[in-house]
Amino acid sequence: MAKTEREAITAEEMAKIDQKATEFGIPSLLLMENAGSAVARTAVRKFGSNIRVAVFAGPGNNGGDGFVAARHLASMGAEVEVFLIGDHRKIRTKEARLNWDIIGKMRRNIRTHTIIEGDDLQRRKRLIERADVIIDAMLGSGLRGPLRDPFASAVRLINELRVPVISVDTPTGLDPSTGEVAGMAVRATCTMTFHRIKRGLIGNEEYTGEVVVASLGIPPEVEAAVIGERPKPSVHTEPLRGEPILASACLLGINCRYDGRNSLNKKVVALAKEKTLIPVCPEQLGGLGTPRDYMWISGGKGSDVLDGRARVLNAKNEDVTESLIRGAREVLKIARAWGAKKAILKARSPSCGCWKIYGDKGKLIDGDGVTAALLKREGIKIITEEEL
Numbered sequence: 001m002a003k004t005e006r007e008a009i010t011a012e013e014m015a016k017i018d019q020k021a022t023e024f025g026i027p028s029l030l031l032m033e034n035a036g037s038a039v040a041r042t043a044v045r046k047f048g049s050n051i052r053v054a055v056f057a058g059p060g061n062n063g064g065d066g067f068v069a070a071r072h073l074a075s076m077g078a079e080v081e082v083f084l085i086g087d088h089r090k091i092r093t094k095e096a097r098l099n100w101d102i103i104g105k106m107r108r109n110i111r112t113h114t115i116i117e118g119d120d121l122q123r124r125k126r127l128i129e130r131a132d133v134i135i136d137a138m139l140g141s142g143l144r145g146p147l148r149d150p151f152a153s154a155v156r157l158i159n160e161l162r163v164p165v166i167s168v169d170t171p172t173g174l175d176p177s178t179g180e181v182a183g184m185a186v187r188a189t190c191t192m193t194f195h196r197i198k199r200g201l202i203g204n205e206e207y208t209g210e211v212v213v214a215s216l217g218i219p220p221e222v223e224a225a226v227i228g229e230r231p232k233p234s235v236h237t238e239p240l241r242g243e244p245i246l247a248s249a250c251l252l253g254i255n256c257r258y259d260g261r262n263s264l265n266k267k268v269v270a271l272a273k274e275k276t277l278i279p280v281c282p283e284q285l286g287g288l289g290t291p292r293d294y295m296w297i298s299g300g301k302g303s304d305v306l307d308g309r310a311r312v313l314n315a316k317n318e319d320v321t322e323s324l325i326r327g328a329r330e331v332l333k334i335a336r337a338w339g340a341k342k343a344i345l346k347a348r349s350p351s352c353g354c355w356k357i358y359g360d361k362g363k364l365i366d367g368d369g370v371t372a373a374l375l376k377r378e379g380i381k382i383i384t385e386e387e388l
Contacts, residue, residue, distance in 0.1 A: 008199040010177040016226045021218045023090035028097045030355055031216050038069020038214035039168055039192050047133050049077040054131035058138040059086045064096030065168050067103050068136025074109035075252040082112045085138055085150050105255035117313040118153030134185045140169035146182045147173050155186050164189040171207045217337040246335055246343035248352045249279035251385050256281040260291035267380050267388045278338055282351045282371040286327025299352045300375030312350055330369040345366050346385035347370055
């Protein structure tokens with residue numbers, strides 16, 4: 001038996017590994033972030049950043065991976081059209097819903113479209129034909145039986161266009177466990193699958209094209225607890241552009257500020273072309289929506305909040321301390337997963353970064369935000385966009 005076959009798992013085994021990873025303490029949102037960002041980096045590595053991308057996304061977590069990929073691609077300079085196959089009100093998971101809401105606010109480089117029936121695709125065909133690359137994130141391992149419209153029409157159109165296609169996890173229409181085709185399937189240029197290669201992808205190059213396996217950061221202890229010991233997976237290692245650096249998402253043009261806008265910073269965007277920047281928004285990771293009420297720290301600074309000596313209040317005088325602490329901890333998990341030792345955080349933010357406040361007798365002192373204070377305690381260097 002070939003080494004690849006010994007490493008392979010089924011989609012059902014992968015679902016159990018995902019579930020066990022969340023029980024282990026790895027948030028589903030982080031797994032989705034790792035998957036989508038890997039897709040985006042692969043697209044840029046293969047086709048460049050100044051490209052037009054059409055993302056076909058379904059209502060499940062596969063679609064959520066596509067939404068994350070769209071966000072990263074737009075932040076890298078791509079022009080992105082996202083086609084949601086189905087009703088946006090029926091997006092099935094909170095993680096996919098969150099990422100759909102985020103890209104809906106990114107009107108600078110992303111446009112979203114809802115496809116309910118095959119005719120909706122035909123009306124947008126000219127727009128789709130402009131794409132340099134198509135990302136297929138429609139069904140993944142969620143395939144159940146033969147394809148029905150509008151998925152069947154989408155697969156048919158993608159194959160007709162003969163544009164390079166990156167399929168997420170598995171080409172839509174191909175069963176990742178058995179390799180069976182549900183009447184028709186996307187013929188991908190490249191299939192980006194995660195953690196381990198799926199059995200149904202082996203020997204199906206007609207549909208998968210090149211198969212790239214990317215790590216999600218799932219520990220071997222998690223896998224062993226679910227499916228036992230297996231040979232070490234052959235994971236494609238993407239070249240990082242220097243050490244990964246966390247960056248406040250608003251600085252990269254993502255509309256996640258409290259007022260629903262962004263704080264796009266040209267220096268940060270320029271740095272993203274040279275370094276691997278990992279966008280984070282502590283407020284959203286802590287469960288706060290966008291837009292949201294203005295907030296400030298009452299009774300101290302970020303370190304005081306972490307130690308219980310100060311609170312974070314919003315414009316309605318509501319206590320949102322726990323949300324900001326939760327968001328800071330989620331950012332720390334992301335930093336650990338990527339091995340990031342530096343972060344570029346938004347200045348003058350009670351959550352993200354550092355700002356200047358006046359202490360006793362009018363003395364100007366540093367006031368760390370909650371996330372900045374926690375990251376500093378873990379030895380991560382913090383700078384603001386103003387210090388670049």
